[in-house]
Amino acid sequence: xxxxxxxxxxxxxxxxxxxxxxxxxxxxxxxxxxxxxxxxxxxxxxxxxxxxxxxxxxxxxxxxxxxxxxxxxxxxxxxxxxxxxxxxxxxxxxxxxxxxxxxxxxxxxxxxxxxxxxxxxxxxxxxxxxxxxxxxxxxxxxxxxxxxxxxxxxxxxxxxxxxxxxxxxxxxxxxxxxxxxxxxxxxxxxxxxxxxxxxxxxxxxxxxxxxxxxxxxxxxxxxxxxxxxxxxxxxxxxxxxxxxxxxxxxxxxxxxxxxxxxxxxxxxxxxxxxxxxxxxxxxxxxxxxxxxxxxxxxxxxxxxxxxxxxxxxxxxxxxxxxxxxxxxxxxxxxxxxxxxxxxxxxxxxxxxxxxxxxxxxxxxxxxxxxxxxxxxxxxxxxxxxxxx
Amino acid sequence: xxxxxxxxxxxxxxxxxxxxxxxxxxxxxxxxxxxxxxxxxxxxxxxxxxxxxxxxxxxxxxxxxxxxxxxxxxxxxxxxxxxxxxxxxxxxxxxxxxxxxxxxxxxxxxxxxxxxxxxxxxxxxxxxxxxxxxxxxxxxxxxxxxxxxxxxxxxxxxxxxxxxxxxxxxxxxxxxxxxxxxxxxxxxxxxxxxxxxxxxxxxxxxxxxxxxxxxxxxxxxxxxxxxxxxxxxxxxxxxxxxxxxxxxxxxxxxxxxxxxxxxxxxxxxxxxxxxxxxxxxxxxxxxxxxxxxxxxxxxxxxxxxxxxxxxxxxxxxxxxxxxxxxxxxxxxxxxxxxxxxxxxxxxxxxxxxxxxxxxxxxxxxxxxxxxxxxxxxxxxxxxxxxxx
Numbered sequence: 001x002x003x004x005x006x007x008x009x010x011x012x013x014x015x016x017x018x019x020x021x022x023x024x025x026x027x028x029x030x031x032x033x034x035x036x037x038x039x040x041x042x043x044x045x046x047x048x049x050x051x052x053x054x055x056x057x058x059x060x061x062x063x064x065x066x067x068x069x070x071x072x073x074x075x076x077x078x079x080x081x082x083x084x085x086x087x088x089x090x091x092x093x094x095x096x097x098x099x100x101x102x103x104x105x106x107x108x109x110x111x112x113x114x115x116x117x118x119x120x121x122x123x124x125x126x127x128x129x130x131x132x133x134x135x136x137x138x139x140x141x142x143x144x145x146x147x148x149x150x151x152x153x154x155x156x157x158x159x160x161x162x163x164x165x166x167x168x169x170x171x172x173x174x175x176x177x178x179x180x181x182x183x184x185x186x187x188x189x190x191x192x193x194x195x196x197x198x199x200x201x202x203x204x205x206x207x208x209x210x211x212x213x214x215x216x217x218x219x220x221x222x223x224x225x226x227x228x229x230x231x232x233x234x235x236x237x238x239x240x241x242x243x244x245x246x247x248x249x250x251x252x253x254x255x256x257x258x259x260x261x262x263x264x265x266x267x268x269x270x271x272x273x274x275x276x277x278x279x280x281x282x283x284x285x286x287x288x289x290x291x292x293x294x295x296x297x298x299x300x301x302x303x304x305x306x307x308x309x310x311x312x313x314x315x316x317x318x319x320x321x322x323x324x325x326x327x328x329x330x331x332x333x334x335x336x337x338x339x340x341x342x343x344x345x346x347x348x349x350x351x352x353x354x355x356x357x358x359x360x361x362x363x364x365x366x367x368x369x370x371x372x373x374x375x376x377x378x379x380x381x382x383x384x385x386x387x388x
Numbered sequence: 389x390x391x392x393x394x395x396x397x398x399x400x401x402x403x404x405x406x407x408x409x410x411x412x413x414x415x416x417x418x419x420x421x422x423x424x425x426x427x428x429x430x431x432x433x434x435x436x437x438x439x440x441x442x443x444x445x446x447x448x449x450x451x452x453x454x455x456x457x458x459x460x461x462x463x464x465x466x467x468x469x470x471x472x473x474x475x476x477x478x479x480x481x482x483x484x485x486x487x488x489x490x491x492x493x494x495x496x497x498x499x500x501x502x503x504x505x506x507x508x509x510x511x512x513x514x515x516x517x518x519x520x521x522x523x524x525x526x527x528x529x530x531x532x533x534x535x536x537x538x539x540x541x542x543x544x545x546x547x548x549x550x551x552x553x554x555x556x557x558x559x560x561x562x563x564x565x566x567x568x569x570x571x572x573x574x575x576x577x578x579x580x581x582x583x584x585x586x587x588x589x590x591x592x593x594x595x596x597x598x599x600x601x602x603x604x605x606x607x608x609x610x611x612x613x614x615x616x617x618x619x620x621x622x623x624x625x626x627x628x629x630x631x632x633x634x635x636x637x638x639x640x641x642x643x644x645x646x647x648x649x650x651x652x653x654x655x656x657x658x659x660x661x662x663x664x665x666x667x668x669x670x671x672x673x674x675x676x677x678x679x680x681x682x683x684x685x686x687x688x689x690x691x692x693x694x695x696x697x698x699x700x701x702x703x704x705x706x707x708x709x710x711x712x713x714x715x716x717x718x719x720x721x722x723x724x725x726x727x728x729x730x731x732x733x734x735x736x737x738x739x740x741x742x743x744x745x746x747x748x749x750x751x752x753x754x755x756x757x758x759x760x761x762x763x764x765x766x767x768x769x770x771x772x773x774x775x776x
Contacts, residue, residue: 001569001633004404009397015650016392181389215614215634215641222610226603245389246603249650253603262403262637 001262002212009256011149012176015249017241019180020051026137026176027059031091035084037066037105038096043141046186052096052139064088069097072156072163072277072284073104075119081108082118085134093136095174098195099145099154099284102138103165106153106172109134123155123164129172138177143184143248144195144285146202146255148177156278161364163278165270179252181245185238190343192238194285196231196247197344200224201269201288202254208296208306209266209370220259221313223250228314228338235342266371269295272380275364282351289344290351294386296332298379303372304328348387358384389650390600397644399537400564403637405629407568408439414525414564415447419479423472425454425493426484431529434574440484440527452476457485460544460551460665460672461492463507469496470506473522481524483562486583487533487542487672490526494541494560497522511543511552517560526565531572531636532583532673534590534643536565544666549752551666553658567640569633573626578731580626582673584619584635585732588612589657589676590642596684596694597654597758608647609701611638616702616726623730654759657683660768663752670739677732678739682774684720686767691760692716736775746772 014022027034034056043049056063066084069077085093085108095105111118113131121127138148147153151172154165184192207220227250233243253259272295273287280287300307308324311317311331319327336346345351353361362381367374375383402410415422422444431437444451454472457465473481473496483493499506501519509515526536535541539560542553572580595608615638621631641647660683661675668675688695696712699705699719707715724734733739741749750769755762763771 001403001637002630004402004406006400006402006410008400012394012396014392014394015389018392022394213617213630213634215611215618215637218610218614219607219641222606223603226606229601230603242390242601245650246601249389249603253607253646258641262633 015179035090082111085112096139098142099147102147103153105136136174141183143251144198149256163274194283197289198285199251206260209264275361280352286345290348291387403567423478470499473500484527486530487535490535491541524562529571531639532586537644551662582671585677586673587639594648594653597652668740674733678736
């Protein structure tokens with residue numbers, strides 16, 4: 001735990017198959033006007049929408065509809081949401097869905113009372129909100145992004161071919177999040193799997209960095225092991241409550257800043273994956289999966305010690321009679337086997353990326369420090385070629 | 389993650405060797421009158437007191453002294469602290485010390501504006517505060533209890549020979565806690581070790597319960613492994629910053645409710661240990677250590693599966709060619725070896741307990757459910773005899 005850091009995360013979580021009922025405890029804390037944010041309407045088909053609307057009406061709230069949040073929420077949609085909130089004096093932004101809806105709600109929350117256009121202010125200049133922030137609550141129907149207990153918000157600008165995430169301060173975190181594992185049961189398997197890999201990668205990005213001995217790395221390994229274990233149960237039986245609940249809880253703790261405390265982190269897989277996403281509009285978790293192995297195999301020689309620890313602690317690779325590098329590589333092979341078992345995308349071609357996009361995706365990749373090797377643009381291009 | 393539960397923990401943590409400077413960020417949020425709570429004066433000898441007083445004065449605060457908080461804070465001292473807070477219209481209770489000071493500050497916080505005597509209301513009837521709660525901030529000088537990020541408060545009544553803990557609601561948690569690992573360097577080794585075992589036991593009490601597959605158990609194992617690893621470094625070199633910082637961080641996360649989410653828990657070692665403490669006034673962590681192994685060996689047959697997992701995951705015990713019970717017992721032997729290495733008390737006689745106290749300690753032990761076996765008073769007596 002080197003360095004100085006702070007930690008505060010005040011989101012109240014309600015977890016379990018009865019957790020929606022706790023919406024009744026939260027609603028009295030807010031005014032009458034509730035902006036109900038959701039995506040393509042699956043919550044109408046599976047009945048979740050009706051349950052929520054009933055609770056809102058029982059609590060005497062006005063419901064302001066804000067449907068159609070897309071998987072990678074766009075700046076145009078964000079501007080639309082801000083207008084809805086302003087026109088209706090919204091008191092609470094209630095996001096129902098996965099990370100896209102939560103990220104979008106947070107982006108709206110910091111933009112309603114802000115005169116400037118949010119894209120330039122928050123996603124290009126990375127400024128902090130100086131205006132009043134409208135409170136956000138989340139009701140999850142998909143586990144993966146961890147957006148329910150963090151201050152991150154990723155917005156896509158198709159015109160500029162950019163998909164950028166801003167991690168705001170703690171005051172932007174949702175006030176409450178409702179996590180009912182059963183709400184994730186009806187999700188198509190491909191979406192479930194993309195979420196699982198998104199979680200896994202969040203943990204990797206915080207784990208594969210730094211050489212100091214750190215409690216955070218032990219916690220990261222615990223989350224990985226629980227996730228791997230439950231994922232293999234969930235792909236056989238997506239309605240296994242215990243497995244889906246562990247996956248949901250793991251998602252939350254993988255990205256609420258806990259496991260990055262006191263250590264450096266490396267978010268390059270997200271940077272490359274998000275740039276792939278900006279070009280292909282492919283599912284976030286799948287873009288991460290498709291570039292992960294080429295990236296990790298590339299940087300492994302610069303961080304052998306940690307990759308060896310990963311192999312031993314997470315994948316039970318025996319080190320007997322092997323070099324450190326062999327052990328480390330076996331860890332990545334075990335990870336690849338697991339990725340194949342759960343069925344994530346292992347290359348960007350199947351996500352719609354083509355050779356002629358490589359330069360553009362490379363250009364759109366933000367280079368961050370923190371990893372075992374700071375990449376050049378040429379190295380990003382090489383990793384992308386290996387991901388094709 | 390079975391069952392329904394909620395989680396909220398809004399304590400802001402400042403961690404690191406520069407963390408005290410963040411007191412400057414917190415103080416402006418509170419009024420002028422600061423009740424400065426501390427123990428026997430070691431903070432005056434090591435200079436921490438002077439550093440804090442300077443920051444308080446620089447921020448224009450009135451300092452109201454409340455010294456002399458004893459290792460097991462008594463109800464008499466609590467009544468004294470409440471009077472100090474009332475007489476001085478205190479705006480913030482600033483506890484400087486270990487768990488005793490933090491626990492005491494929380495007990496004062498819920499009692500200042502309450503007409504009833506706190507002992508009966510909070511520690512006998514376990515009622516929740518219905519009055520205004522005075523905010524609490526903590527500056528840790530000892531790692532162990534986790535009191536810096538939870539709502540627990542243990543108070544001792546010598547007259548009634550009772551040491552009782554109340555876990556209050558989230559609104560009683562400290563508003564902020566400052567964790568500087570260097571502030572723990574000057575602690576006598578015996579106190580450091582007692583703190584380490586207190587942490588370990590907190591994790592055990594939440595781990596050795598339930599049979600379901602649960603992310604919380606993976607996190608518990610991670611905390612145990614990091615703690616064991618760092619404890620062995622710290623007993624050789626108490627000024628190893630990395631080891632002491634991991635121990636400090638582990639303490640916080642071992643008892644801020646995270647690793648008990650979605651599972652049952654078993655607090656019987658604390659119940660027996662606290663009763664020993666009420667008779668001997670021995671250091672909390674040492675009382676837990678002295679009764680742990682007799683207790684765990686006694687309940688092992690009722691929870692073999694979990695004790696086997698503990699042996700394999702935490703202590704790397706190989707299961708080859710052994711029965712589950714053999715593996716499980718080897719885990720406890722490995723734990724005993726570690727306890728000997730770090731030097732905790734392994735029997736209650738050396739803490740001052742005598743044969744003739746056994747009946748009284750048994751009587752004072754509160755029996756809780758949640759463990760693999762709900763004990764009878766006769767079983768408690770038997771475990772205490774084995775602990776002598």
